[in-house]
Amino acid sequence: MLELDTVTAGYERRAPVFRGASLTVAPGESVGLLGPSGCGKSTLARVAALLHRPDAGRLVLDGTEVRAWRHRAPRELRTAVGVVFQQPRTAADPRLTLAEIIAEPLRATGRRAEADSRVAELAPAVGLTADLLTRRPHEVSDGQLQRACLARALTLSPRWLICDEMTAMLDASTTAALVAAVETYRAETGAGLLAVGHDRVLLNRWCDRTVEWKDCLPPKETR
Amino acid sequence: MADRRTHRLRLWTSAVTVGVILLAVLLVPPLVQLDEQAVDLSRKLLPPSWDHPFGTDDLGRDLLLRCVYGLRISLLVGLVAALVATVVGTAVGAAAGALGGWTDRCLMRLVDAFSSVPHLLLGIFVVALFRPGVWPVIASVAVTHWLSTARIVRSEVLSLRTRPFVDAAVSGGASRWRVTVRHLLPAVLPQAGLAAVLMIPHAMWHESALSFLGLGLPSHQASLGNLVQNARSSLLAGDWWPTLFPGLLLIVPTLAIAGLAGVWRDRLNPRRRSELML
Numbered sequence: 001m002l003e004l005d006t007v008t009a010g011y012e013r014r015a016p017v018f019r020g021a022s023l024t025v026a027p028g029e030s031v032g033l034l035g036p037s038g039c040g041k042s043t044l045a046r047v048a049a050l051l052h053r054p055d056a057g058r059l060v061l062d063g064t065e066v067r068a069w070r071h072r073a074p075r076e077l078r079t080a081v082g083v084v085f086q087q088p089r090t091a092a093d094p095r096l097t098l099a100e101i102i103a104e105p106l107r108a109t110g111r112r113a114e115a116d117s118r119v120a121e122l123a124p125a126v127g128l129t130a131d132l133l134t135r136r137p138h139e140v141s142d143g144q145l146q147r148a149c150l151a152r153a154l155t156l157s158p159r160w161l162i163c164d165e166m167t168a169m170l171d172a173s174t175t176a177a178l179v180a181a182v183e184t185y186r187a188e189t190g191a192g193l194l195a196v197g198h199d200r201v202l203l204n205r206w207c208d209r210t211v212e213w214k215d216c217l218p219p220k221e222t223r
Numbered sequence: 224m225a226d227r228r229t230h231r232l233r234l235w236t237s238a239v240t241v242g243v244i245l246l247a248v249l250l251v252p253p254l255v256q257l258d259e260q261a262v263d264l265s266r267k268l269l270p271p272s273w274d275h276p277f278g279t280d281d282l283g284r285d286l287l288l289r290c291v292y293g294l295r296i297s298l299l300v301g302l303v304a305a306l307v308a309t310v311v312g313t314a315v316g317a318a319a320g321a322l323g324g325w326t327d328r329c330l331m332r333l334v335d336a337f338s339s340v341p342h343l344l345l346g347i348f349v350v351a352l353f354r355p356g357v358w359p360v361i362a363s364v365a366v367t368h369w370l371s372t373a374r375i376v377r378s379e380v381l382s383l384r385t386r387p388f389v390d391a392a393v394s395g396g397a398s399r400w401r402v403t404v405r406h407l408l409p410a411v412l413p414q415a416g417l418a419a420v421l422m423i424p425h426a427m428w429h430e431s432a433l434s435f436l437g438l439g440l441p442s443h444q445a446s447l448g449n450l451v452q453n454a455r456s457s458l459l460a461g462d463w464w465p466t467l468f469p470g471l472l473l474i475v476p477t478l479a480i481a482g483l484a485g486v487w488r489d490r491l492n493p494r495r496r497s498e499l500m501l
Contacts, residue, residue, distance in 0.1 A: 051390050071399040079396040091387040093406050105395030108405075152391065 001026055002048060002081075002160055002192055006220075007057030009040070009047050016055055017043045021218030023194075023211060025160070030186065030193035032203030035213025041196045042086070044218065045164045048194060049083045062159065079109065082153035086165035088145035092137045098148040099123075099133040105155045122151040126181045143174035150178055154185055161186070163195045167202065179206055227499050230489060237482030244476055248295040251288075259284065259292045259445050268462050278464035280450075281457055286468055292445040294472050300357060300446075301427040304364035308426075309419035311365065312372025317411070319373070320380025321403040331377070334370050342367035346429060347438055355441045360433055364426045372418045379411040413491050420484045424477035431473055447473050 002025040010016030018040035025031045035041045046052035047059060053069040060066070061077055068074070085091040092101050102122055103115035123133055126147040137145050146166065153161065161182060167175040179202075186193060197203050203210045211219040263283035271278045277286035319330040337345070346363040353359035383389065384407060392402050427447070433439035434448025442449055447469045454465030490496055 046390070049390075049394055051394060070393050071402070075396045078394055081394065083391065083394045085387040085391065087387065091391055093388045093392075095409050104392065104397075104405075108392065108395050108397035108401050149391070152395065156395065 003060040005058040007054045009043050009054040018218040022220045025192045027192050028190045030207040032207035032210035033196045034210050039213045042164050045162050045196045049081045049162050050078050079156045081160045082158035084150050084153045084163045084166040086168050088149050091149050094137050101148050102151045126151045127177050143170050161193045165197050230499050233482045234486045237479045240479035251291045259288045277468040280465050289445040290472050293447045293450050296446045297427045297430050300430040301423040304361045304426040305419045305422035307365035308368040309372050312369035313376050313415045316373040316376025320377040350438050360430050360439050364429045376411050380407050424480045
């Protein structure tokens with residue numbers, strides 16, 4: 001279970017972006033988070049991915065309350081959540097090739113030996129051909145780069161996936177391909193999904209349920 | 224188009240000048256095997272001629288040879304001091320930017336403390352602690368010049384560490400050390416390298432200033448600062464060449480290295496690169 005319980009977060013303590021957001025995602029469930037720009041959806045997604053310390057509230061991941069964030073969070077908790085960001089250009093290290101980008105989580109966690117085989121397994125799953133893997137981010141399109149970023153998020157087989165407006169920059173066919181890749185992965189592993197976005201139609205069709213951020217008031221779900 | 228021609232002209236002029244200087248300081252001493260300290264009072268203060276293109280000094284020593292040896296020492300001081308200062312500045316700046324919090328505050332207060340003392344004064348204090356020689360001068364220049372690199376690297380790291388690719392690395396299980404070494408440092412190295420290149424002529428000027436003040440290299444050793452210092456009395460007597468040539472050899476490498484650094488800076492900037500159609 002991924003539980004966000006009355007979370008208040010922001011970038012300035014006296015003026016949080018949102019207050020008291022509560023949201024729960026069950027294992028294997030896909031939840032869409034809808035809302036207007038600037039209301040704090042991405043900040044909530046960052047809190048759920050252990051990348052942003054909330055000012056108040058709790059995050060409970062698979063029964064463990066998270067007490068440390070970013071580098072200080074235990075590695076096994078951090079890697080339990082795979083994240084795909086909105087803008088692939090800023091989410092990919094411009095100096096690495098696509099293969100290195102995909103393999104980076106394995107190298108970072110001391111599993112270098114598995115890197116080549118995992119890249120070879122993930123690349124076709126997200127629709128990347130072998131010739132693209134040797135290219136650097138500036139040599140591929142946004143769609144191709146976002147496929148690599150999705151593959152990177154799946155490299156460590158996370159139990160949870162957070163897609164923060166993953167398809168906002170992409171055309172319809174790439175959107176469909178990426179959503180299909182996520183769903184195939186979820187069907188194989190039973191991973192839970194939190195998909196953040198603006199596109200009500202897409203999220204309604206993609207997710208088991210959608211939660212709305214109405215009038216800039218965060219979701220307050222209770223289970 | 225004219226802009227691109229200027230860029231290429233600057234690149235070639237600077238590269239050829241730096242190449243000639245490097246060839247001279249690397250090849251002339253082992254090839255000619257002449258003693259730059261050899262005194263010949265019968266030839267003192269001869270103006271430039273075919274035998275002595277830069278003339279001779281007040282002890283009859285060939286100035287061209289002394290200038291080459293002096294340039295060699297000054298370049299060595301400049302290169303090593305710039306390298307040490309860049310390594311120290313990059314390490315401090317990266318640690319401050321990547322770790323943040325108290326580490327950042329403490330390191331930046333240290334930088335402020337060093338900056339609050341005029342750096343020539345601090346340099347004089349450092350050389351005064353040791354016997355005159357090349358290494359105290361290098362230490363003096365390095366100790367006073369890592370600050371700007373530390374600031375540049377810190378600000379770059381601070382801006383980079385909030386980028387999503389760093390978040391992705393953190394989420395992928397990377398330690399703080401790995402994020403710094405794998406993602407942040409490679410991104411700031413071009414800026415640090417540019418700062419190092421620009422520091423080389425600056426360090427050469429510092430060596431010359433310290434030697435001119437009698438605090439740098441031993442006075443008998445040929446360095447550009449010592450050559451200008453020794454030539455002061457002859458300048459007042461109307462003998463211009465012992466001052467002019469060492470002075471020019473300080474200015475020409477400075478301009479050439481600054482030219483190369485300018486070319487590098489243009490190439491680092493994507494907008495400038497596309498303007499220049501590189």
